[in-house]
Amino acid sequence: MEQDNGAAVPAARRLGGFGVDTILAGALLFAGAILVLALAPSAYYAYLAIHILSAVIWVGGDVTLTVLGSCSSGVARGRRSARSVEWAPGSGRGSMRRRSS
Secondary structure, three states: OOOOOOOOOOOOOHHHHOOHHHHHHHHHHHHHHHHHHHOOOOHHHHHHHHHHHHHHHHHHHHHHHHHHHHHHHHHHOOOOOHHHHHHOOOOOOOOOOOOOO
């Protein structure tokens, strides 16, 4: 007789939870970046490309964290501000006009 010891343990996800298409897109992007950097006319342009890419990732990450923080701060207090809900992706509201609560 088999006994149930509580909740089932979820199975390990292959590829870290990423889909095959995501892994292939990342590999293609990485290979393209290596090719572009390898064909750069001088090391200066390769370093410049790495510098610009790093700055874009840095600023984009900061903007993402700021938006997520502002969206979740209203939820933590038990309310949502109208602006953060309207700007939140997938909120289903197409306009930026303020709605009454």
